[in-house]
Amino acid sequence: MSVLVNKKLKVLVQGITGAQASFHVQRALKYGTNIVAGVAPNKKETSYLGLPLFGTVQEAKEKTGANASIVFVPAKYAKSAILEAIKAELELVVVITSGIPVRDMMEIKHELLHSSTTLIGPNTPGIITPNEAYMGIFPDNIHKSGDIGIVSRSSTLTYEVVLEINKIGFGESTVVGLGDDFIIGTSFVEIIKKFNSDKNTKAIVLIGGIGGNYETEAADFYAKLSKKKTTIALILDDPTPLSDNKGLAPEIICRGITSSMDKKRILQNSGMIVVDNISALKSELLKL
Numbered sequence: 001m002s003v004l005v006n007k008k009l010k011v012l013v014q015g016i017t018g019a020q021a022s023f024h025v026q027r028a029l030k031y032g033t034n035i036v037a038g039v040a041p042n043k044k045e046t047s048y049l050g051l052p053l054f055g056t057v058q059e060a061k062e063k064t065g066a067n068a069s070i071v072f073v074p075a076k077y078a079k080s081a082i083l084e085a086i087k088a089e090l091e092l093v094v095v096i097t098s099g100i101p102v103r104d105m106m107e108i109k110h111e112l113l114h115s116s117t118t119l120i121g122p123n124t125p126g127i128i129t130p131n132e133a134y135m136g137i138f139p140d141n142i143h144k145s146g147d148i149g150i151v152s153r154s155s156t157l158t159y160e161v162v163l164e165i166n167k168i169g170f171g172e173s174t175v176v177g178l179g180d181d182f183i184i185g186t187s188f189v190e191i192i193k194k195f196n197s198d199k200n201t202k203a204i205v206l207i208g209g210i211g212g213n214y215e216t217e218a219a220d221f222y223a224k225l226s227k228k229k230t231t232i233a234l235i236l237d238d239p240t241p242l243s244d245n246k247g248l249a250p251e252i253i254c255r256g257i258t259s260s261m262d263k264k265r266i267l268q269n270s271g272m273i274v275v276d277n278i279s280a281l282k283s284e285l286l287k288l
Helices: 018-032 057-064 073-088 101-111 155-167 188-196 214-224 249-253 260-271 278-285
Strands: 011-014 036-037 051-054 068-072 094-097 118-120 127-128 131-134 145-152 172-177 203-207 230-235 272-273
Touching: 011 018, 011 057, 011 073, 018 131, 036 057, 036 068, 036 118, 036 203, 057 073, 068 073, 068 131, 073 094, 073 101, 094 131, 094 249, 145 155, 145 188, 155 172, 155 203, 155 278, 172 188, 188 203, 188 214, 188 278, 203 278, 214 260, 260 272
Parallel strands: 011 036, 011 068, 036 051, 068 094, 094 118, 145 172, 145 203, 203 230, 230 272
Antiparallel strands: 127 131, 127 172
C-alpha cells in the first residue's frame, strides 16, 4: 500500500513540451512512473517523448484512462490548466509551477471544495513512493523504500531529512511535498489522515514551514484522533524574529500564530514529538 502515488496510477503531464517538463518526464519514465500521455493545447504533433499528445485533459483521460496529472504550465496559464484538470475529475493533480498569483489560487481552492480532486502544490517537488513511482521533480536516487511517511512544507529540508534518516537505516513509505507557497491545495491534515490509515507507514515525520497556520490545523486534528501513529514534527527556528518579517505575506496575514515557538508548543500539546533539528529527529526515530 502507498499514499496517493503507486505503479498503477495513470499519469498525464500538462505542459509536457516545456524544457523542465521534458527533463523530469524522462527521468520519471525511467523510474517506472506510469506516464500515459501529455497535454499541450497548441500541439502540432500527435506524440512527444514516445507518449501520445492531446490538446485537452478530458481527451487524454478518455483515450488513456489517466487519473492523475502533473502540471508544468507557466504561472500565468496555470489556473486554466489546473481548473481543466479538476473539471475532468482527475483524482490527483500535482502542481510544480511556482509563482501562481494568490487570487488565482483562491479561485482554485474554491473549485476544489466542490470536487473529488486532491491537489498537491503549487511550488512542490511532488510526491514519491520509493521503488514504485513519483510525480514531480524529486531527486529520486536519494529515496529508499521503508516505513516512515514524510509530509513537508519545505522542499530543501525534505531532501536533507531523507538523506539523513536513510543513513541510520530508515526508508520512506511515501514522501509528500505540500508546496512552499502560502496558499496550497492540500494541508497536513489530509496527508496525516492517509498515513495514519496506511498499513505500511509505521511513523510520520511532519516538516513545518515559515508562516501560515497549517501546522496548527494539523495539531488540532492529531489531538482528536483516537488511534494515532507516532508523529515527529520538525520545526526549525524562525530565520529572523517575527517582528522583522515585515514583508513576508504569511506573517502579515497570520500575525501572532506563526512563530516557530508557537507552533512547537501547539504541536507538542497535541501529542506529537517536536524537535528543532535533524539530529534530534534521528534520535527520536531510533527510539521507535
